[in-house]
Amino acid sequence: PRSHGVLDLTTHVRDRLPNVITLPQAFREAGYLSVSYGKVFHQFLDDKLSWSSQAEFPDNHTYRGLRGAAWTRAGGFNIGFRYNQYHLAANLRLQTATRRQRASGDLRVSINGRLPPWERGPRANPAGKGYTDYRIASDGIAALGMFQGQPRPWMLTVGFVRPHLPFNAPAAAFARVPHGAVPIGQPAAAPRNASKLTAFHLKGGDGELFDFDVRGETHDGGRRTATASDLEGRR
Structure with a gap:
């Protein structure tokens, strides 16, 4: 660079x-x-x-x-290609609603802030076809x-x-990693002289790393409580 x-x-x-x-x-x-x-x-x-x-x-x-x-x-x-290519109906509804809200000029909700950082379960496309x-x-x-x-x-x-x-990813990919196998780091202040991109991602908001809703996940159409360690365990 x-x-x-x-x-x-x-x-x-x-x-x-x-x-x-x-x-x-x-x-x-x-x-x-x-x-x-x-x-x-x-x-x-x-x-x-x-x-x-x-x-x-x-x-x-x-x-x-x-x-x-x-x-x-x-x-x-x-x-x-697409990044946020969800398959479960609940996630697709949230994604559509968020895009409409932002398209109307209402930026109070972030791009991914309502969406979970993963999908899992048999109905989340077990073979990966279509991803x-x-x-x-x-x-x-x-x-x-x-x-x-x-x-x-x-x-x-x-x-x-x-x-x-x-x-x-296909459900089998998540099944291979125990929940909470690796603790997730928490948002931190950007290092001195960090690039604008690094600082943007670390601060949250629309920053990619900490933007998704880690409080819960859509799991085969349902909702359950998820912790930050759950997120890291599925990476």
Whole structure:
């Protein structure tokens, strides 16, 4: 970061180093098909020069290579990946209500403050089918088949999202870790000279690490009391 100057999640590397050559770009410029799925660059900050165009590799992932609002309009979250991909009905209702409240201009509730940091239980999708990384892996596997039908060499880059809050995963993944196996740390003051991003996450509020509702979890449509140590035990 000190060499390229990107110290947050909102600055594109080309805004600091316009002539940088990324690894997938080097392959593309050498004649390879260069294709990606999932989180390779941060959302909203994809890189057009790194990837082959739809004219070269027509897979309908038209958000690839776009930045900002154009990335969203082309399906970056819907076709590409989602972070808060809940499956249980109670969580989906809470998520929808929160988004509507914030969209109306009411920012008294944080982005994730009503939502649990995990889902678990048999009805929380036991095989993992449909979760973000399942979809990303499926897209990558489908691309392998498409590569077979064309003569060019290729480079496939697949970026998985998990582990990432919320910790949504098949029920079996939670069952392997005892509750409270590792005590969770508490929010702390940011170290001296910490980046703005670090300070933001440590303070709570909309900060990602301490934003979710750890007081309870949605468990197969029900609600039970959960402690901070429960959260750490499921990481």
